Structures are given as structure tokens and as C-alpha cells.
Amino acid sequence: MPARERVGIAGTDRVLLPVRWLAVVLLPFLLIAAGILILLPARVADLFAWPIEPPITGMILGAAYLGGIVYFAGVLFTAEWHRVRRGLLPVFVFSSLLGIATALHADRFTPNLSFVVWSVLYATTPFLIAAAAVAQRSADPGTPASRETIIPAPVAWTLVVVGGIATLTGLTMFVSPAAFIGVWGWDLTPLTARTLGAILSLTGFVNASMIIDRRWTSFRILYAAQLVSIAFVLTAIWVGRADVQWERPAAWGFVALLVMALGCYGGLAVWAERRMRRAARAGERAVDRQA
Incomplete structure (x- = not known):
């Protein structure tokens, strides 16, 4: 992007049109993939880019895509860039890891149209996400919104x-x-181990941004995406519980980590939303008094 245009968006907190179009391009693929993996697990071998056994892993990948749908819907419809900015790094890491996994295990994929689409998406998405980050890098003013909740440091x-x-x-x-x-x-x-590894890596890269940015509005959409994803992962484990080997400590450890994350993220969301509503009501009362 020319330097003049970069300066033009500095501090405006707006989402550039090409970045919105990136969301428009990615959303249909996320919807289709999530639909196949979650709703049609018995057809994954025929309809998806590669057969995933047991189906529980495919459903968990579908749950990650559901989170992606929530996030990119936010990119498409939000009016302020800072509300979705912190999702670019996790998406970059996730898509890069799956691109690498595809290259390492190309023999495991099915030579069909779905594989062609999968390959193109994971070969290009990391670069498109990086370009979006560069184009938007000066748009966030870095200041709290008019009615903001600051996440406590602890x-x-x-x-x-x-x-x-x-x-x-x-x-x-x-x-x-x-x-x-x-x-x-x-x-x-x-x-499938590398696929699960890519999925697990997402949440840490989301939360790491809190070291430098504790505005709740910067994480509101991302936490909605994470809560949707975690809820569906837990649902996938319940649906596929016959394939889970519960005698292994890792099964219970994974479920415990998910439940802990769901409680922490859900608790933060409820607390922050209540504070924002109270701030909004206080602002309305102040306006009424002035009137």
C-alpha cells in the first residue's frame, strides 16, 4: 500500500475495504468446511480434502472453523479496526501451521476438488493475513473506546x-x-496430531496480546469466537465419546483445560459486558441530567 494511503488511515480505526473483501472470500469456505466436518462426519472421506479418523478430530477442526466464522464476520461488519486487530496473529499462525502440515503429509490427502481448494487457501492465506496486518498497522489509535472496560492486569x-x-x-x-x-x-x-496442535496454538496467540492491550473491546469479538469454538469442541468430545480412550490421562487433561478455558473466558465476558452496560447506563443518566 502506498505510504500516503497508510498515513491516511493512521488512527482512524477503520477497516480497509480489501480487508473486508478478504473476509468475504474466506467466510464461504469456512462455512462449507465446518458444515461438512460437524454435520456430515460420515461423508468427510468423500467431501473433504482428506479422510479424518476418528471423526472427533474432524469435528474439532470444524469447531475451530466456527470460531473463524465468528471472527471474520466481525472483520466484515465491525466499524472499528481495533475490535478485530488482535485476531490476525492467531489466524496467521494457524493457517501457516496447517500449510506446513499439508506440505509434510501431502500423501495423506485425497486428490479431489476439496484438496485443491484446501491447498490454495493454506498456501495463500498466511500471506494475505500478513498483508492485511501491514496495511492496517497504523489504523488502531490505541486509546480506550468512549465506554470501555479495561481488563485488570492480574x-x-x-x-x-x-x-x-x-x-x-x-x-x-x-x-x-x-x-x-x-x-x-x-x-x-x-x-491429525499436527492439526490438533495448530488448533491448540490459537488461544495463546489471542491472549498474548493482553500483555500490551487490555481494552475489552479489542477482545470482545475474539472471545465470542473462542467461546463458540470451545463449546463445540466439548460437544464434539461428547458426541465422539465412544472414540475417546478415557483411561488415558490426556483425555481428562484436555477436557479439564477446555472447561477451565470456558469458565475463564466466559467469566471475563460476563464481567466485562456488565461493566460496559453499567457505563452505558451511567452515560445515559448523565445526558438526561444535562438535558
């Missing part, structure tokens, strides 16, 4: 630690998938 650091545990587990799983095969809560292959 809460922010707690969430950074919770997300860091998930991300450390995910990246370790991605780098050394063989170490998790045979000990995870259900059967894995190197490709």
Missing part, C-alpha cells in the same frame, strides 16, 4: 498463562507428533 496475566499452556502443548504436538500418538485421548496420526 486477570490478563492469568489468561496469558492459560493460553500459553494450550499453545505450548499445541506447538509441541505440531513439532513432535510422534510423542503424542499412543498417549493422547484418542487415536492420532502425525497429520
Whole structure:
């Protein structure tokens, strides 16, 4: 983007049209993939880019896509850039890891149209996300919204630690998938282990931004996406519980981490939303008094 245009958006907090169009392009693919993986698990081998066994892993990938739908819908419809800015890094990491996994395990994929689409998306999305980050980098004014809730530092650091545990587990799983095969809560292959690793890495990269930005409005959409995703992951585990090997500690550890994350993220969202509503009511009363 020319330097003049970059200066033109500095501090405006607006989302550039090309970034909205990126959301328009990605949303249909996320919807289709989530629909196949969650609603048609028995047809994954025929309709998706690769057969995923057991189906629980495919449903968890679908749950991650549902979170992506919530996020990119936010990119498309939100009026303020800072509300979705912090999602770019997690999406970049997730898409990059799946792109690498595709290259490492190309022999596991089905040579069909879905694989062509999958390959194109994961070969290009990291670069498109990086371009969006560069184009928008000066748009966020970095100041609290008119009615803002600031996440307390202890809460922010707690969430950074919770997300860091998930991300450390995910990246370790991605780098050394063989170490998790045979000990995870259900059967894995190197490709499905790396896929789960990419999914687990998401939350830590979301929460890490709280080190430098504790505005609730910067995380409101992202936490809605995470809560949707976590809820559907837990649902996937319940639906696929027959494939879970509950005698393995990793099964219970994974569920415990999900429940902890759901409680922490949900609790923060409820607390922050209540504070924002109280601030809004106080503002309305102040206007009424002045009138």
C-alpha cells in the first residue's frame, strides 16, 4: 500500500475495504468446511480434502472453523479496526501451521476438488493475513473506546498463562507428533496430531496480546469466537465419546483445560459486558441530567 494511503488511515480505526473483501472470500469456505466436518462426519472421506479418523478430530477442526466464522464476520461488519486487530496473529499462525502440515503429509490427502481448494487457501492465506496486518498497522489509535472496560492486569496475566499452556502443548504436538500418538485421548496420526496442535496454538496467540492491550473491546469479538469454538469442541468430545480412550490421562487433561478455558473466558465476558452496560447506563443518566 502506498505510504500516503497508510498515513491516511493512521488512527482512524477503520477497516480497509480489501480487508473486508478478504473476509468475504474466506467466510464461504469456512462455512462449507465446518458444515461438512460437524454435520456430515460420515461423508468427510468423500467431501473433504482428506479422510479424518476418528471423526472427533474432524469435528474439532470444524469447531475451530466456527470460531473463524465468528471472527471474520466481525472483520466484515465491525466499524472499528481495533475490535478485530488482535485476531490476525492467531489466524496467521494457524493457517501457516496447517500449510506446513499439508506440505509434510501431502500423501495423506485425497486428490479431489476439496484438496485443491484446501491447498490454495493454506498456501495463500498466511500471506494475505500478513498483508492485511501491514496495511492496517497504523489504523488502531490505541486509546480506550468512549465506554470501555479495561481488563485488570492480574486477570490478563492469568489468561496469558492459560493460553500459553494450550499453545505450548499445541506447538509441541505440531513439532513432535510422534510423542503424542499412543498417549493422547484418542487415536492420532502425525497429520491429525499436527492439526490438533495448530488448533491448540490459537488461544495463546489471542491472549498474548493482553500483555500490551487490555481494552475489552479489542477482545470482545475474539472471545465470542473462542467461546463458540470451545463449546463445540466439548460437544464434539461428547458426541465422539465412544472414540475417546478415557483411561488415558490426556483425555481428562484436555477436557479439564477446555472447561477451565470456558469458565475463564466466559467469566471475563460476563464481567466485562456488565461493566460496559453499567457505563452505558451511567452515560445515559448523565445526558438526561444535562438535558
